[in-house]
Amino acid sequence: xxxxxxxxxxxxxxxxxxxxxxxxxxxxxxxxxxxxxxxxxxxxxxxxxxxxxxxxxxxxxxxxxxxxxxxxxxxxxxxxxxxxxxxxxxxxxxxxxxxxxxxxxxxxxxxxxxxxxxxxxxxxxxxxxxxxxxxxxxxxxxxxxxxxxxxxxxxxxxxxxxxxxxxxxxxxxxxxxxxxxxxxxxxxxxxxxxxxxxxxxxxxxxxxxxxxxxxxxxxxxxxxxxxxxxxxxxxxxxxxxxxxxxxxxxxxxxxxxxxxxxxxxxxxxxxx
Amino acid sequence: xxxxxxxxxxxxxxxxxxxxxxxxxxxxxxxxxxxxxxxxxxxxxxxxxxxxxxxxxxxxxxxxxxxxxxxxxxxxxxxxxxxxxxxxxxxxxxxxxxxxxxxxxxxxxxxxxxxxxxxxxxxxxxxxxxxxxxxxxxxxxxxxxxxxxxxxxxxxxxxxxxxxxxxxxxxxxxxxxxxxxxxxxxxxxxxxxxxxxxxxxxxxxxxxxxxxxxxxxxxxxxxxxxxxxxxxxxxxxxxxxxxxxxxxxxxxxxxxxxxxxxxxxxxxxxxxxxxxxxxxxxxxxxxxxxxxxxxxxxxxxxxxxxxxxxxxxxxxxxxxxxxxxxxxxxxxxxxxxxxxxxxxxxxxxxxxxxxxxxxxxxxxxxxxxxxxxxxxxxxxxxxxxxxxxxxxxxxxxxxxxxxxxx
Numbered sequence: 238x239x240x241x242x243x244x245x246x247x248x249x250x251x252x253x254x255x256x257x258x259x260x261x262x263x264x265x266x267x268x269x270x271x272x273x274x275x276x277x278x279x280x281x282x283x284x285x286x287x288x289x290x291x292x293x294x295x296x297x298x299x300x301x302x303x304x305x306x307x308x309x310x311x312x313x314x315x316x317x318x319x320x321x322x323x324x325x326x327x328x329x330x331x332x333x334x335x336x337x338x339x340x341x342x343x344x345x346x347x348x349x350x351x352x353x354x355x356x357x358x359x360x361x362x363x364x365x366x367x368x369x370x371x372x373x374x375x376x377x378x379x380x381x382x383x384x385x386x387x388x389x390x391x392x393x394x395x396x397x398x399x400x401x402x403x404x405x406x407x408x409x410x411x412x413x414x415x416x417x418x419x420x421x422x423x424x425x426x427x428x429x430x431x432x433x434x435x436x437x438x439x440x441x442x443x444x445x446x447x448x449x450x451x452x453x454x455x456x457x458x459x460x461x462x463x464x465x466x467x468x469x470x471x472x473x474x475x476x477x478x479x480x481x482x483x484x485x486x487x488x489x490x491x492x493x494x495x496x497x498x499x500x501x502x503x504x505x506x507x508x509x
Numbered sequence: 510x511x512x513x514x515x516x517x518x519x520x521x522x523x524x525x526x527x528x529x530x531x532x533x534x535x536x537x538x539x540x541x542x543x544x545x546x547x548x549x550x551x552x553x554x555x556x557x558x559x560x561x562x563x564x565x566x567x568x569x570x571x572x573x574x575x576x577x578x579x580x581x582x583x584x585x586x587x588x589x590x591x592x593x594x595x596x597x598x599x600x601x602x603x604x605x606x607x608x609x610x611x612x613x614x615x616x617x618x619x620x621x622x623x624x625x626x627x628x629x630x631x632x633x634x635x636x637x638x639x640x641x642x643x644x645x646x647x648x649x650x651x652x653x654x655x656x657x658x659x660x661x662x663x664x665x666x667x668x669x670x671x672x673x674x675x676x677x678x679x680x681x682x683x684x685x686x687x688x689x690x691x692x693x694x695x696x697x698x699x700x701x702x703x704x705x706x707x708x709x710x711x712x713x714x715x716x717x718x719x720x721x722x723x724x725x726x727x728x729x730x731x732x733x734x735x736x737x738x739x740x741x742x743x744x745x746x747x748x749x750x751x752x753x754x755x756x757x758x759x760x761x762x763x764x765x766x767x768x769x770x771x772x773x774x775x776x777x778x779x780x781x782x783x784x785x786x787x788x789x790x791x792x793x794x795x796x797x798x799x800x801x802x803x804x805x806x807x808x809x810x811x812x813x814x815x816x817x818x819x820x821x822x823x824x825x826x827x828x829x830x831x832x833x834x835x836x837x838x839x840x841x842x843x844x845x846x847x848x849x850x851x852x853x854x855x856x857x858x859x860x861x862x863x864x865x866x867x868x869x870x871x872x873x874x875x876x877x878x879x880x881x882x883x884x885x886x887x888x889x890x891x892x893x894x895x896x897x898x899x900x901x902x903x904x905x906x907x908x909x910x911x912x913x914x915x
Binding site: 290291292293294295296298299302306309314315316339340341342343344345346366367368369371372389390391392393394395396399403414417418419422423 | 526534535536537538539540541542543544682683688689692695696699700701702703797798799800801802804807809811812813814815816
């Protein structure tokens with residue numbers, strides 16, 4: 238069983254909702270990424286999403302765009318991100334890591350070379366924002382051969398027919414984008430999310446994560462009512478931006494935010 | 510006869526998923542997938558709808574001023590001492606460039622799809638002006654994204670768009686040029702996907718844009734093909750067009766693809782020189798990758814990060830190129846070459862003084878390559894250049910090069 242499936246199984250047994258924080262690798266400085274990841278796990282994160290910096294992050298809002306720019310100023314690219322995962326795994330062999338990014342850095346490295354290295358260093362999943370199932374045939378085969386789960390997005394605009402198609406290609410979990418918009422833009426509408434969760438559960442037995450538009454403990458807790466996982470990105474990255482000149486305090490600062498959301502989610506989980 | 514490229518090209522490319530060989534496709538986030546399928550369906554429906562076609566033809570005739578003439582540039586021909594040089598006068602179109610052929614088509618489509626809000630990206634501002642123009646006429650809200658750097662170097666076009674009622678949003682991210690404007694337009698589209706139509710100005714982006722924009726621009730080549738046969742009694746020996754994203758070039762080339770004796774040259778911006786790395790020539794010096802919804806040749810580093818481009822001409826200053834050009838390069842049907850900023854500027858002055866036609870800096874790249882090619886050809890041969898736009902918008906850039914301001 239993959240680390241991701243194992244993680245969700247265990248959470249299910251414990252009656253817990255997964256908390257998945259996102260940060261962009263190498264932001265604001267490469268050395269601080271791995272300490273932040275460990276600190277977030279200690280504060281209650283169950284899976285980690287690590288962004289691969291890209292020069293043209295079309296699906297991201299200004300917060301994550303700027304994070305990419307800061308990381309790229311340090312020349313952090315996919316090979317460095319993989320090395321950060323290797324470092325992380327020296328201490329943590331349990332927490333699943335999903336890389337999230339755009340197709341071109343993967344194309345440049347080559348799918349096979351990426352998959353091989355990702356498997357070696359302990360990457361568990363890959364979410365390629367601009368690679369829909371239609372364009373993924375070869376990619377899926379190669380990732381599958383190296384035991385990398387392919388995570389796909391489902392959006393408010395996704396038709397029921399496409400949900401079927403995505404459910405067939407997806408592994409690990411399915412990530413529902415809770416708003417029409419880029420990362421970090423509007424606030425989500427929980428009743429709409431709930432309806433989509435129902436539609437998705439009719440088509441897949443994979444765990445369902447919800448992200449885009451979750452900014453605090455309150456919205457995280459609300460989402461945990463209907464989803465198996467809560468993904469938080471722009472809020473954390475926004476905090477990194479605030480302290481970009483003072484990176485040594487970041488592991489503690491981000492752990493604080495993650496802990497706050499964890500408590501809010503736990504309170505709701507207990508009440509279920 | 511076996512299935513050669515010439516006999517089946519039009520039926521083969523793109524395939525039903527928008528692939529031109531390994532290029533093209535639909536590389537966008539899930540939120541936009543519904544919208545691009547909706548667009549594809551609408552386009553398939555109206556493409557063959559006689560009423561839609563009649564409305565478009567009427568607009569192209571009465572509003573744009575088509576057909577645009579071809580013009581025998583006798584002085585330039587004499588000066589270069591080789592092939593007879595004909596210019597396809599897209600510079601005479603309403604708004605001053607070929608861009609309006611496409612915006613007319615897409616705006617009529619938007620109207621039929623019930624969209625009320627138009628967005629566009631622009632580099633030199635020609636596509637932005639052409640979009641603002643059709644939006645004004647159809648009474649639609651219009652937002653144009655433009656790199657902050659381009660807002661400065663194309664101030665006059667910015668003002669034209671504002672006069673036409675468009676909102677121009679300067680994009681400060683990344684290199685502050687066309688690619689960043691495209692990123693921002695895509696972000697807007699994701700956010701306002703229900704009521705918004707994105708009019709892409711070139712033959713790039715996710716399927717169906719490369720095929721759709723090509724179809725709208727192919728009127729250039731269809732007209733030119735019959736005009737040149739009428740004028741000279743034969744097909745031209747060579748075609749030349751400049752290439753940023755490649756819409757004016759594919760518009761000219763496409764109707765000639767099966768005329769295999771016609772040699773085609775696409776001219777990219779070599780900027781300060783290919784060897785300096787400061788250029789906009791992905792077909793000449795780039796590698797395949799994925800950006801802005803399609804797989805194509807890109808200017809990128811070894812890690813797949815898009816690198817900054819340079820061209821004197823804002824309309825060529827883009828790190829990618831339409832996927833059909835990528836295919837035409839690989840199968841050897843078209844030749845892709847480049848000329849530097851200096852060569853383009855020299856050609857700008859040459860055409861202006863010899864023919865009394867001030868070309869856009871983009872089109873000056875095509876003229877510059879003709880200045881190299883024509884002397885190697887014989888006087889019986891015919892060279893057809895797409896003069897894709899006029900140079901009014903470039904006055905301050907050219908003046909600044911000469912140390913003048915106004």
